[in-house]
Amino acid sequence: MSESVTxxxxxxxxxxxxxxxxxDDLILxxxxxxxxTLSTDHLRTKTTITASPxxxxxVLRLNGVEExxxxxxxxxxxxxxxxxxxxxxxCPKPEMLDWxxxxxxxxxxxxxxxxxxxxxxxxxxxxxxxxLYGIEDEELSGIARMGSGSACRSLHSGYVQWAKGxxxxxxxxxxxxxxxxxxxxxxxxxxxxxxxxxKATASTHGMxxxxxxxxxxxxxxxxxxxxxxxxxxxxxxERDFDTFGRIAMKDSNxxxxxxxxxxxxxxYMNDVSRQIxxxxxxxxxxxxxxxxxxxxxxxxxxxxxxxFLLEKNVAExxxxxxxxxxxxxxxxxxxxxxxxxxxxxxxxVPGTMLDSFAVEEPNLLRYIIHTKVGEGPRRVx
Numbered sequence: 001m002s003e004s005v006t007x008x009x010x011x012x013x014x015x016x017x018x019x020x021x022x023x024d025d026l027i028l029x030x031x032x033x034x035x036x037t038l039s040t041d042h043l044r045t046k047t048t049i050t051a052s053p054x055x056x057x058x059v060l061r062l063n064g065v066e067e068x069x070x071x072x073x074x075x076x077x078x079x080x081x082x083x084x085x086x087x088x089x090x091c092p093k094p095e096m097l098d099w100x101x102x103x104x105x106x107x108x109x110x111x112x113x114x115x116x117x118x119x120x121x122x123x124x125x126x127x128x129x130x131x132l133y134g135i136e137d138e139e140l141s142g143i144a145r146m147g148s149g150s151a152c153r154s155l156h157s158g159y160v161q162w163a164k165g166x167x168x169x170x171x172x173x174x175x176x177x178x179x180x181x182x183x184x185x186x187x188x189x190x191x192x193x194x195x196x197x198x199k200a201t202a203s204t205h206g207m208x209x210x211x212x213x214x215x216x217x218x219x220x221x222x223x224x225x226x227x228x229x230x231x232x233x234x235x236x237x238e239r240d241f242d243t244f245g246r247i248a249m250k251d252s253n254x255x256x257x258x259x260x261x262x263x264x265x266x267x268y269m270n271d272v273s274r275q276i277x278x279x280x281x282x283x284x285x286x287x288x289x290x291x292x293x294x295x296x297x298x299x300x301x302x303x304x305x306x307x308f309l310l311e312k313n314v315a316e317x318x319x320x321x322x323x324x325x326x327x328x329x330x331x332x333x334x335x336x337x338x339x340x341x342x343x344x345x346x347x348x349v350p351g352t353m354l355d356s357f358a359v360e361e362p363n364l365l366r367y368i369i370h371t372k373v374g375e376g377p378r379r380v381x
Contacts, residue, residue, distance in 0.1 A: 002052035003096055005132040006381035009124035010374055011043040011109065011117070012036060012153045013189070013298060013306045015248045016228045017255045018162065020211045020221065026170040027149045030211070031221040032229050033162045034178060035153045036308070038189060039374030042338040045120040046380070047105040047128045055100035062105050062121070073147045077126050080143045085133035092134050101129075109369070118203075122147030123154035127377040136379070141175040157181045157375040159236050161229070179236050181373045186239075188314050188339075190307040190321070191369040194272045203301040206259060206266040213263040220254055241310055245296030248308060249280075252298045259301075266301075272364045273303045279324055280307065282357065283317060315345035316353075318370070322346065323354045326362045338370040 018033040058069040058078075069075075078101075085091045105124065107117050126144040130136045141152035145162075152175040153160040159180075165173030210217050228247050235243035259266040280297045287294065295309040295317050309317055318341060327335050 002050055002054070003093065003132060004048060004050040004381075005128055005379060006046065006048040007124060007128040007131055007377055007379050008040050008044045008046045009120050009127055009154050009377035010040045010157075011038045011120045012150060012160065013038060013300065014150065014153075015244070015298060015308075016225060016232055016251050017300070018150055019255055019258060020207050020217055021149070022164070023168075023170065024208065026173075027145050027147075028170045028173050029149060029162065029164045030217075031225040032164050033150070033153070033225075034229060034232050035150065035160050035162070036187075036189070037154065037157050037160060037181065037374055037376060039371045040378075041374065042369055042371040043109045043120070043191075045105060045107050045117070045124040047103065047121075047124040048381070049104075049125075049128045049132050050102045051096050051099040051132060052102070053095075053099050055102060058100050058103075060103045060105070063107060073122070074125070077122065077143055077147045078129065080146065081126060081129045081133065081135070081140075084138055084140075084143070085130070085135050088135050088138065090134040097133065118148035119150040119154045122151035123377060126151070127155060131379050139174065142170065142173065145170070145173060145175075155376055158183060158373055161233070178233055181375055184236065184239050184373065186311045187241075187373050188309055188311055189371050189373070190309065190314075190318065191371065192276055192305040192307065192321070192325075193366045193369065194270065194276075194303040194305070194364070195366065201266045201268070201301075206262065206268075206301060209264075209266065210258055210262040214258050214261040216254075216261040217258045220258060224251075224254065242292040245293035245308060248296040248298045249293075255301075256299065268301045268303060269299055270303045273299060273305060275324075275360060275364070276305045276307075279320070279357065283320060286353070286356070314370075315342050316349050319346040319349040319354065320357055321368065323359065324357050325360055325365045327365065328362050330367075335365075335367050336370065337367055339372065341370070 012035040014033045014035040016034045018029050020030040022028045022030050060067045060069045082097050123144050141155050145152040153162050156177045159178040160175050161178050162175045232247050294313050298306045
């Protein structure tokens, strides 16, 4: 008599960042943001939700460990999806809306390490619940936002804008697709995992402190972000990687400057993160002053780097990263995950070029994930 659905949802990485809320309960941001949805082939949350009249209580298990279902954000997402399902009249078994649920969720990437695990997690929870109740084709981003702000962006494929909205009830603070994943097929992403442990300062706490204490945050939201949003949308539509890359790096730098301007300051990047920043600028400077950007970094609230680059530059940049960050504690399969390396192309990168890059001590990176821009959530079972 029970009903069960399994879905997957993607990670998204913001290019123009979300940092700071105008309403903590509804999770309404102080500025717009634009993100890139990553392929579920390599980073995804997978969630199975079972509803049954025989269940005595709601249960949530994350990566095999039972978590409290009393979390107000989880409760709110559940209530809002059920309310939408009731009003739509689409639920195949209306009585199911009164049944308790068992939620089993797992990530195939580090949780709470600054790789947008909460975004993928809440997006998957809301989408799976909506699929169970027959309303997966409804507008769900406003509900996912109530779980984790950036989760609203993980409900779309490709390039996604989250509008901050103006209304006090948050009805206009939703995610809208700027361009599908297929719009820029040459775009690739290398994720350099520096630390896969839980971060010391949660994003929610960091944002709240920034809103209260950072003057730079106010300037960023009012002056910088609106311009960058329009410039980035134009760059995506024109496949202008030079502009895309410069905005990505400047906005990442500004986010972490805001964190330093917060009192007391929040630290998310570490020494290895900064070594990656220097490496990226060295790669871009190889072609000479004024040359287009070849690779761009973006750091969310964590030490791990997302490098954006075009397919034609993947082998060269990968060879440089391999040279600069050697490893000797695991197999190549465990170190390079995701899309397989073109080893022949990497080996063909001239040694004279590689010799200009310093070799860091081994094993500063945990591993590297090579992925692309991908699709939104979908049902798998």
